[in-house]
Amino acid sequence: MKQFYVTTAIDYANGKPHLGHAYEKVLADVISRFQRMEGRTVHFLTGLDEHGQKVQQTADKEGVEALAYCDQMASKFQDLIKDLNISNDDYIRTTEPRHKKVVQQILQDLYDKGEIYKAEYTGFYSARAEQFLQEKDQVDGKWPEIYGEVVEITESNYFFKLSQYQDWLKDYIENNPEFIQPNVAANPVKRFLEDPINDLCISRPKERLSWGIELPFDTDFVTYVWFDALINYISAVGYGTDDFKKNWPADVHVIGKDIVIPAHGIYWPIMLHACGIELPKHLLVHGWWLMSGAKMSKSIGNIIDPLSLVEQFGLDPFRYYLIRESNGFGDSNFAYESFVMRYNNELGNDLGNLVSRLLNMGARYCEGKVPAASVTEDPEKELQSLWNETAEAVLPLYQSYQFHTALDKLFVFIRGINRYAELRQPWKLAKSEDPKDRAILETALMLMAESLRLSSLLISPVMPQVAERIHELLGISLPETWQGQLEWGSSLEGKTLGEKTILFPRLEDSLA
Ligand code: MSP
Numbered sequence: 001m002k003q004f005y006v007t008t009a010i011d012y013a014n015g016k017p018h019l020g021h022a023y024e025k026v027l028a029d030v031i032s033r034f035q036r037m038e039g040r041t042v043h044f045l046t047g048l049d050e051h052g053q054k055v056q057q058t059a060d061k062e063g064v065e066a067l068a069y070c071d072q073m074a075s076k077f078q079d080l081i082k083d084l085n086i087s088n089d090d091y092i093r094t095t096e097p098r099h100k101k102v103v104q105q106i107l108q109d110l111y112d113k114g115e116i117y118k119a120e121y122t123g124f125y126s127a128r129a130e131q132f133l134q135e136k137d138q139v140d141g142k143w144p145e146i147y148g149e150v151v152e153i154t155e156s157n158y159f160f161k162l163s164q165y166q167d168w169l170k171d172y173i174e175n176n177p178e179f180i181q182p183n184v185a186a187n188p189v190k191r192f193l194e195d196p197i198n199d200l201c202i203s204r205p206k207e208r209l210s211w212g213i214e215l216p217f218d219t220d221f222v223t224y225v226w227f228d229a230l231i232n233y234i235s236a237v238g239y240g241t242d243d244f245k246k247n248w249p250a251d252v253h254v255i256g257k258d259i260v261i262p263a264h265g266i267y268w269p270i271m272l273h274a275c276g277i278e279l280p281k282h283l284l285v286h287g288w289w290l291m292s293g294a295k296m297s298k299s300i301g302n303i304i305d306p307l308s309l310v311e312q313f314g315l316d317p318f319r320y321y322l323i324r325e326s327n328g329f330g331d332s333n334f335a336y337e338s339f340v341m342r343y344n345n346e347l348g349n350d351l352g353n354l355v356s357r358l359l360n361m362g363a364r365y366c367e368g369k370v371p372a373a374s375v376t377e378d379p380e381k382e383l384q385s386l387w388n389e390t391a392e393a394v395l396p397l398y399q400s401y402q403f404h405t406a407l408d409k410l411f412v413f414i415r416g417i418n419r420y421a422e423l424r425q426p427w428k429l430a431k432s433e434d435p436k437d438r439a440i441l442e443t444a445l446m447l448m449a450e451s452l453r454l455s456s457l458l459i460s461p462v463m464p465q466v467a468e469r470i471h472e473l474l475g476i477s478l479p480e481t482w483q484g485q486l487e488w489g490s491s492l493e494g495k496t497l498g499e500k501t502i503l504f505p506r507l508e509d510s511l512a
Contacts (some may be wrong), residue, residue: 003043003246004035009255010047010232013073014054019289019309019334020256023322027255027286027403029086030323033461034398037088039481040063043113043247045236046081047072047092049229051222052128053204056211066211070095083307085315085464092236094228102235103228104216106275107202111217115161115274122154123200128433130225132201137392144164158203158221165270166197172269173467178282180265182329184255185285189265190341200267230268235321252401256287257329284401303368309339316463317343317504323462326405341508345483350414351455352504355470357421358448362497365430370449370475370492371442379423383447386416387454391486394458403462410458418452420444449474449492457482466503473498 008028011021025046032044050070050280059069074093074362086470092099110116123132129147137143143150173179173186180186203221204212231239236249257265269467310318321339324346326332362368375378390413397406424444429437453474460467460478464481471478475495479485 001041002245004032004040005043005217005237005250005252006031006035006045007233007250007253009253009259010049010094010229011077012052013048013050013053013060013070013077014052017077021077022080022084022285022325023289024254024256025081025084025086025088025390026319026322027284027326029084029088030319030403031252031254031284031401032087033464035297036480037457037461037482039483041500042512043090043237044086045090045092045233046088047088047090047232047236048077048094049225049232050074050093050095051212051228052225053127053209053211056110056209059211067095071370074281080307084317092232094232096374099232099235100146101215101316102239103213103223103231105240106231106271107223107227108216109151110274113274114160116202117161117260118156118158120155120156121152122152124150125153126150127308134198135416136195144341155205156380157205158215158218159199160227160271160274161204162200162267163197165273166193168273169193169266169269172273172279179269179279180285182285185260185283185329186265188261192261197262197266200227204241205380226263226267227271230263230271232278239277248276252284253280254284254286257287260285269290281337285329286287286326287329289326290331290333313339313343313507314504316466317347317439320347320463323403326404328402343442343504343507346411348506350411350418350503354414354448355452355473355503357471357499358445358452359497359500361426361430361445362449365441366445367492368493368497370497373443373446373450374439375443379420380443380447383416383451384421385453386413387488391454391458399462407459407462413451416453417448417455420451421448444495448491449495450488451495453492454486454488457485463507469501469503474502 003091003295006028008024011017028044029047032042033044045308048070049074055070059066062069070093078091081091094100105285107116109361124131124134126143126147126149133143133147133150137147168192173189173193177183177186180189202223203215203218204224206222207251209222209224209449212224213228215221215223233250233253234244234248238244253264264283272279322343325338362370379463390409393409394406397409399401421444425445426441429441429444432438452470453476456467456470457478460482468478468499474492475497476492
């Protein structure tokens with residue numbers, strides 16, 4: 001059976017991991033964990049983009065071989081993945097033989113089919129973007145800052161016949177509106193396709209760039225950036241072998257909005273189509289994390305080290321913040337103030353206090369065990385129907401990658417549990433001798449426990465460790481899938497509750 005195949009962009013090896021990289025990994029991890037909870041087998045790929053001029057230049061500057069430099073960077077990026085508890089199944093490096101082999105195979109196939117030709121080209125070249133530019137890329141007669149120094153050069157190169165597929169791609173995007181998600185992310189691609197597109201230069205002469213993959217039909221040239229990098233999505237899952245169809249077509253490529261045009265929205269679908277390979281089902285495009293209104297990037301130098309945040313605040317709160325605060329396709333602003341606010345209010349007050357209250361009252365009134373529920377009056381019925389509405393709303397939101405709204409809805413339920421506890425006031429009922437009051441007290445504790453079990457299941461793709469911890473505190477273990485587990489009314493009765501615990505110790509506002 002085909003596995004659910006999810007990928008992230010592969011990170012450039014020429015810079016340290018930053019919050020933007022961390023976010024994309026966490027986002028793809030949430031998708032993977034959600035799919036696993038739904039009972040699917042997932043294949044989750046991430047990796048490192050190691051070739052190109054910038055890597056070569058940085059390695060030269062540091063006086064090391066390019067591969068040795070990439071090895072160091074790979075271990076930094078892999079540490080990030082471990083520290084973020086990312087559940088990837090594979091990690092691809094574009095310097096691996098399994099990748100190079102497939103890149104060369106694709107190049108040879110396209111060359112044999114007449115899709116690649118050699119030509120002389122004079123154009124404006126940006127070393128920073130590693131691409132030729134067109135006059136239309138200028139803004140007010142100047143090259144935008146992102147391109148760095150732009151020089152005019154002439155050289156022979158190999159070109160892929162991109163332009164002949166323009167109409168095909170236009171129709172494809174028109175007829176497959178689900179291909180680019182969210183839908184607004186398709187608009188710039190459609191606009192881009194309104195003007196004629198050029199064929200794609202896919203090579204560099206070795207004398208200018210040797211740190212690439214050799215063209216199989218002309219060893220004086222290497223292929224560069226996109227023709228190399230994009231192919232990772234198929235090389236990693238055994239393109240050309242029987243295993244390939246276990247994963248391909250990919251279900252979702254998670255990418256930032258800066259690499260939709262032209263790489264993933266234009267080049268990639270056309271490359272695949274020209275090779276007769278099915279297209280991925282979705283591109284999921286996310287916005288940028290900004291600090292003080294500017295995208296975080298190496299060249300701007302305003303990079304937050306994600307790991308220092310994890311150390312300060314704990315991993316799951318960090319994951320929660322990224323997913324809850326992120327704006328989907330829009331940009332999100334990283335601010336300590338909003339982190340501290342969400343942490344204290346949502347995690348501390350709404351969720352953490354509820355757990356502490358339950359454990360406290362369980363220990364004081366019920367010998368540390370989950371009691372039985374025997375009362376079903378309006379407050380109980382309302383809590384149950386709030387749960388049903390929540391599950392019904394949250395699952396499709398997860399399915400359609402609207403995670404921040406999913407968390408928002410889930411926390412409406414968590415606040416509903418708190419309201420229920422306030423209404424029933426088990427701490428007051430504990431003073432009464434009336435058996436009816438005792439029955440309500442026990443029912444309330446049971447329902448709080450049950451609601452927490454359900455909430456922690458739904459939160460598990462985002463905060464897997466917290467979900468596990470809450471399950472443990474309820475005397476059960478987190479199941480591998482939530483199938484059959486999301487229905488109200490499990491048998492928590494008699495389970496031993498954990499010791500009193502503060503899941504999210506309050507952060508001082510002064511940290512902000
Ligand atoms: N190597 C290419 C991708 C090749 S995919 C076949 C690349 N690398 S990157 O390191 O610059 O970016 C990796 C991913 O991180 C991209 O999806 C990019 O959009 C994302 N982010 C980089 N900075 C970001 C933010 N500040 N915020 C959110 N994500 C951003 O592009």
